[in-house]
Amino acid sequence: MTDTSPHELVQLARHLDGVLVLPGDQGWDAGRSAWQLAVDQRPAAVVLARSAADVTVTLDTARTLGLRVAPQSSGHNAAPLGPLDDTILLRTSEMAQxxxxxxxxxxxxxxxxxxxxxxxxxxxxxxxxxxxxxxxxxxxxxxxxxxxxxxxxxxxxxxxxxxxxxxxxxxxxxxxxxxxxxxxxxxxxxxxxxxxxxxxxxxxxxxxVSQVYAGAMYWPLERAEAVLTRWRDWTATVPDTVTSLGRLLRFPPVEEIPEPFRGRGLVAVEAVAQLGPSQADDLLAPLRELAPEMDTFAPTPVTDLHLLHLDPPGPTPAAGDGFQLTGLPDGALAALLEVAGPGRDAPLLTLEARHLGGALAPGASEGGAVSSLDAAFAVFSAGITPDAGAFGAVNATLDALAAAMTPWRAATSYRNFTERRAEGLAFEPxxxxxxxxxxxxxxxxxxxxxxxxxxxxxxx
Ligand SMILES: Cc1cc2nc3c(=O)[nH]c(=O)nc-3n(C[C@H](O)[C@H](O)[C@H](O)COP(=O)(O)OP(=O)(O)OC[C@H]3O[C@@H](n4cnc5c(N)ncnc54)[C@H](O)[C@@H]3O)c2cc1C
Missing domain, CATH: 3.30.465.10 (Uridine Diphospho-n-acetylenolpyruvylglucosamine Reductase; domain 3)
Structure with a gap:
């Protein structure tokens, strides 16, 4: 911990167009709070920056005081940052143009x-x-x-x-x-x-793009093996204009979760196809053969796509993590279901595998440091963690899942799906x-x- 008094930091406020918030100030809890509510951020100070000049002055102050600066927008991926007592948290939400x-x-x-x-x-x-x-x-x-x-x-x-x-x-x-x-x-x-x-x-x-053909199909969780096997096989047949994922969902029996999801365990396939309805329906036929309990596929404006994945509508206490897989052969699916499939007491709200390949494949696209994902599927799982007990249980399941999938894990992980401290993980060669x-x-x-x-x- 750096020996920096609020008195020294307070000088920073004079040079900012934005706002400096120090521990104990009104607005401290709002300023330090991340989307990820399970993370209790306690930085040396929070700066709500309004401009590049605010950022410069914050960096200058940090350098002078022996502090560091952590830029943060929503705080969706706040968990891996770790203790922030020697750090100014630089919130960017005021730069909203x-x-x-x-x-x-x-x-x-x-x-x-x-x-x-x-x-x-x-x-x-x-x-x-x-x-x-x-x-x-x-x-x-x-x-x-x-x-x-x-x-x-x-x-x-x-x-x-x-x-x-x-x-x-x-x-x-x-x-x-x-x-x-x-x-x-x-x-x-x-x-x-x-x-x-x-x-x-x-x-x-x-x-x-203004409209796509998109939706989800849902089955009872007990059908997980048949559905995920069919989806995995189906991914090998689809064109690059189709991006899909297979997932296991366990919704708690609470009022905030609407029917028909409340209290249910489900296996789902979600997909977005940049195809016309009839072409997409032909393509979806092998999944529909499995008689989903719900099928929401329809022409969808891109402005509605944020509803497809049922993400939490706002800040949430949760723990999550991910890894990439070189493939999802039967053995890998069996190992995944052994940890989180039907009959298992897995405290995961979601366990999803996103189909990669196409323009994501190495060499397919030009870009910068990471321009592709060298894997066949990207897995992300998360559970809601309202208290320490739940936090421990979710993390234990994330550990068990990561261990079980070791034989099929790709050499690199995907930064955005890594929500725990990544000692020893490689994000790039x-x-x-x-x-x-x-x-x-x-x-x-x-x-x-x-x-x-x-x-x-x-x-x-
Ligand atoms: C519900 C949910 C759904 C998600 N869906 C997807 C998805 O579909 N696809 C996907 O790829 N990822 C997805 N993610 C992961 C998400 O992309 C990462 O968590 C990402 O880091 C979030 O960025 P953020 O700015 O919102 O979060 P923050 O926690 O604010 O930022 C994460 C990191 O980005 C850096 N950063 C942020 N702003 C700046 C800045 N101005 N200058 C320099 N560095 C900065 C910092 O290093 C910071 O620690 C999802 C996550 C959640 C929780």
């Missing part, structure tokens, strides 16, 4: 913008961005980690479509970063995470990590900027 350039099919957004805002603004021009399943995930954090959307198999990772950024680096300088300016930094922020600078503005490509460490040394050699999945300066 969204600009759509319909002619160039580009969006330019402030660091605090969440996907719902881009989706709404872009849809007004018949365009869509590569947002994930949840409307309230931060655009910048999601994109820095890769960005796996409902269009992932046709368009690749969201990070591959970043065209420029405004980045404040460790010494406080504000840089315009794109293919011509600071190309190594531009490479690093596309998939390499948030270690290299504080992004205040991000510019990225949009696509002319060693040569890519080495290059990222060089970039970190160039742009933040003192390691002031603290990311949830940190890259350290080479030689540190």
């Amino acid at each position: 969204v600009h759509i350039d319909a002619g160039r099919r580009r969006a330019r957004v402030g660091a605090g913008v969440v996907w719902a805002e881009v989706t709404e603004a872009a849809a007004g021009h018949g365009l869509a961005g590569l947002g994930g399943t949840a409307a309230d995930v931060g655009v910048v954090g999601y994109t820095l980690g890769g960005g796996l959307s409902w269009f992932a198999r046709s368009h690749g990772l969201a990070a591959n479509h970043v065209t420029a950024a405004t980045v404040v680096i460790g010494d406080g300088r504000v840089l315009r970063v794109d293919a011509e300016h600071e190309p190594e930094l531009f490479w690093a922020i596309r998939g390499g995470g948030g270690s290299f600078g504080v992004i205040t503005e991000l510019e990225f490509g949009l696509f002319p 060693a040569h890519v990590l080495g290059r990222l460490q060089e970039v970190k040394k160039t742009y933040d050699p003192l390691d002031i900027i603290r990311a949830n999945h940190p890259v350290r300066p080479i030689g540190s």
Whole structure:
């Protein structure tokens, strides 16, 4: 813990356009609170930054006081950060501008913008961005980690479509970063995470999509083996215009969960097809043969896609984690169901496997540090953790699942689906990590900027 008194930090407020919040101030709990409510963030201070100049002054102050700075948008992936007592938490929600350039099919957004805002603004021009399943995930954090959307198999990772950024680096300088300016930094922020600078503005490509054929089919959890086996086989047959996932769901019997899901255990397949209804229906026939209890597939405007995955509508106490699989052969499915299938007392609200490949496959798309996912499926599981007992039980199940799947785990993990401290995990091959460490040394050699999945300066 750094010996820094609020008295020293308080000077920072005089230089900010935004707001400094210190422990005990009104607004302290709101300022330090992450989307991920199970994480009790206790930083040295919170800065609600309004501009790149605010970020510069925060970094300068941190450097002077021997503190670090952790940029954070929604706090969806706050858990791996760890104790923050030597860190200023730099919240970005006040940097909320969204600009759509319909002619160039580009969006330019402030660091605090969440996907719902881009989706709404872009849809007004018949365009869509590569947002994930949840409307309230931060655009910048999601994109820095890769960005796996409902269009992932046709368009690749969201990070591959970043065209420029405004980045404040460790010494406080504000840089315009794109293919011509600071190309190594531009490479690093596309998939390499948030270690290299504080992004205040991000510019990225949009696509002319306004409607898709999308939906989910649900069966009782007891049918998990038959359904997931059929879905796995089906994924081998679908074109890149179809992105899908198979999942196990266990809904608690509480009022907040609407019927027909309340208290139920289900196995589901969700998919988005950029196809016409009849073509998509033909494609879906092998899944429908299994007679789902509910089938919601229909032409769907992109503005409704955030409803498909049933993500929590707001901040939630939860624990989650993920890994990637080289494949899902029968043995792997059996191992997965052994931990979390029917008859098991698994405290997981969701266990999902997302189908990768297509434009996500290595070599299929151009981009930066992480431009592809070298795996066949990305798995993510999470459980609700209202108390310490639940937190322990969910984490024990996440551990058991990760251990059971070891024989089929890919060499790399996916940053965005990693919600626990990732000691020993690789997010990229060693040569890519080495290059990222060089970039970190160039742009933040003192390691002031603290990311949830940190890259350290080479030689540190
Ligand atoms: C319900 C739910 C649904 C999800 N769905 C998907 C999905 O469909 N696809 C997918 O790919 N992922 C998904 N995720 C994972 C999500 O993309 C990651 O948790 C991501 O890190 C969230 O970004 P954030 O900015 O909202 O979170 P934060 O916790 O605010 O940020 C995460 C990290 O990003 C970095 N960062 C954020 N802002 C900045 C900035 N301005 N400058 C520099 N670094 C910054 C920091 O290192 C920070 O620690 C989901 C997560 C949840 C909980």
